[in-house]
Amino acid sequence: MFGAPPSFRIVLIGNYAPEQCGLATFTTDLAESFERNIPDAVVKVIAMRETELDITSDEHLLYEVRRGHLADYVEAANSINDFGADIVCVQHEYGIFGGKSGEHLLTILRNVRAPIVTTLHTILVKPTEDQRRVLDEILSLSERVVTMSERGRDILHEVHGTHAGKIDMIPHGIPARPDHTDAEIKAELGFADHQVLLTFGLLSPDKGIENVVRALPAVVAENPDLLYVVVGATHPNIRRQHGEAYRESLLATAAELGVADHIRFVDAFVDLDELVRYICACDVYVTPYLKREQITSGTLAYAMGLGRPVVSTPYWYAEELLGDGRGLLVPARDPEAMSEALLRVFGDADLRRDLREQGLRAGKSMSWPAVAKAYNTIFTQSIEQSKTRISSIMHPNPVHTSPLSLPPLRYGHLRRLCDDTGLFQHAKYAIPNRAEGYCIDDNARMLILAVNENLDDLATLATTFTEYGFSADRGLFRNFMAYDRRWLETVGSDDSNGRTIWALATALNHSNDSSVREIARELLEPALRELPDFEHLRTHAFVALGVAQMPDARSEPILRRIATRLKRDFARNSDENWIWFEDFLSYDNARLCEAAIRTGVALEDEELIDLGFKTLAWLGEVQTDRRGMFAPVGCNGFYFKGGERAWFDQQPLEAAATVAALLAANEVRPDLKLVQQAENAFAWFLGRNAVGAPLADVATGGCCDGILPS
Structure with a gap:
C-alpha cells in the first residue's frame, strides 16, 4: 500500500458498469x-449513459449523464464541485460524449474547480476538424495527459503539439490471477481435452x-485437439444495424472449411472474473484486428x-506491447x-514457455496496484501544478505580462436603442423591443x-427621463415605463433608486453641461x-458610489451610515472560508467591494479600504475558474453560503462591476496585478469565457445578454 492525502477525493468520468464495453x-x-491501493482515497464516478439507468445503490456513482443531454453535463460539473473533488480523471473516447466529436464534455471540464488528468483511449493520426478542436481544448484544460503507449505520446506531440513533458505513459492495468491452476480452470470450463485458442471482445x-x-x-490438421473459443456478444451498434449477420457468416465459413467442430462461440458479455478464467484456460491468445490505428487493447494487455x-496483427498497441519478441505479429x-x-507457437x-515468462515479467508493472500508484503520482503533480498556475494568474509576474488589446469604444448600438423618450429596456437581437418599454435603471446607467x-x-x-421619473411627494424615483409613456408603478425598486x-x-x-448639472442638483x-x-x-453600495463623489457636508453622514x-454585515456573515458581506453572492457583487473602497477613501477609513480589498481578493478567487478565466456566479441559482454555486447564466454586469472595482482598487493602491485581473475580467466579453464565445460586438458596441450552458 502507499499513502495519499487524507480524504483524497477522486472523480472519474467515463463509461461505467453496468455498461457493457471495454471502457466501462x-x-x-x-x-x-x-x-x-490508495487507503485514504474516496472515489466517485460521473457515469456516461445512453439512457438513464437506476443504479443509485452503487457507492461510487456521483451522477449519471445522458450522452445527448447538455444540461446533465452542467449538473455533473456542479456535482463534482459540490463533492469537493481534489482531482478529476477523464476516460476519453470521442463516441461516449454528446455533441460534435464529444464536445459536451467540455462543459464539465470548463466548469470544474479541481485539476484534470485525462486518459486517452483513442488517439487519431488524422482527426477531423471537430475532433481536433475538441481534443485540443481537452488537452489545454488538462494538467496531465495519460496514454497507454509510447506511440500515443508521439501522436499527441506530432498532431496536437502537446509538450512531451505534459504526457505520461501508464500501461493498461491487468487483473490478478485466480487461485486455481490453469489446468483446473480449463477443466471447469470444459476444455480439459483441448488446446485452446482464444479471442475475446x-x-x-x-x-x-x-x-x-x-x-x-x-x-x-497438425493439432486435432485444437478448439478456437470466441467469447463476446455482438457489438450493440452492429446488432442494431445488422443483427447477427457477422457471427452467422463466421459459422458459415467454418462449416464450409470443415472446422465447425473446432470453434465455440460464447455469445455473452462476460464479467472481468469470468474473462480472466477464460484467458487462464487458453494456450494461445489471438487478436486479428484489422484497424492498424488501435492505440490500446485491454484484452491484449490482460492476455x-x-x-x-x-499472436496478433500489427496494430499500433500490439506492435509496441509484443515487440522485442514478447509475441508473434502477422x-x-x-x-x-x-x-x-x-x-x-x-x-x-x-517458445510458449519463453513467451509466458516474458509476459509475466512485463505484467508486474501492469498490475492494478502498480497502475494506481502511477496515477497517484501524477495526481499529486497535477494538484501542485494547478496551485502554481492559479497563483500565477491571481498574482502574475509583471515581467511576463502583455496588455490586453482593447477594442475601440463604439456607441452605434446604444444610440439605436434610444428614441426621443429614452433608452429602451430590451432589444430583440439588435432591434429595440417596444413591448418592454423603458426603465430608469438603464437610463441611469446610460x-x-x-x-x-x-x-x-x-x-x-437620460437626464430628462430621470427628471420625469422623480416622484416629488415621495422623494423617490419610479422605474418602469410603458412604450406609451405611462409609468407602471408609483415608486421603483430600491436598487433602481x-x-x-x-x-x-x-x-x-x-x-x-451646466443644465445637466443643475437638474442633477435639483x-x-x-x-x-x-x-x-x-x-x-x-x-446602499450604489448610493455610496455616487455620494462618495460629492465633497460637501451632505455626503459624510450618509457615507458613515453606509x-x-x-462593516456590520461583513461581521455577521463572514468566516474564514466565506469572506463576504452577505451570506450569498448574487448580482453586481463587486460593487460592494468598490463601494467599501471608495467610501473608505472619502472618509479616510483605512479599515474600510482594507475590507474592500480583502473581499475583492476573495471574490476574485471565487470568480476565477481552474483555467484562470473570469467566471462570474450565475444568476440561475446564485451562490448561497454552504450551497452549490451556479455557473450559469453568466451576466455582463458582473464582468463590468468586477472591472470597475479592480480599477478603483488600483487607483487607491496601484498594483499591476489589479490591472491584469481587470483585463482578465474584461476579456470575458471578448470570448475568454466558459463557452469560448464573444459577447461583445466590437463594431457596434452591442453586447449579448449573457452566457447560457449551451
Missing part, C-alpha cells in the same frame, strides 16, 4: 483499484476473426500480462501467415456612461434629504 470495464477497475467485422477461421484448417502466448487479412504463426513448447464619455446628447436624454442617485451624483460632479437635494434606510446592501452597514 476499465473505469470500473480503475475506481476499485484506487480504493484498494464485442463482435464486429473490424475484429478480423474470419481470418483466424480461414487459418484453422492447416492448424487443426500478455497473465502469461499467455499471443499481417492483417492474411490467413496463411496466421496459420503459420499458430502452427509455430502450438508446435514449440519452449447617464453615467454619457457623462464620463462626454456624450452630451445621450446625457441630456440607488443607481439613479449614483448617476445623478456622477452628473453633478462631472458633466460638462433632484439630488430632496432625494438625499429624505433618503430611506434601504433594506438591501447593494442599494460604512457602518458594510
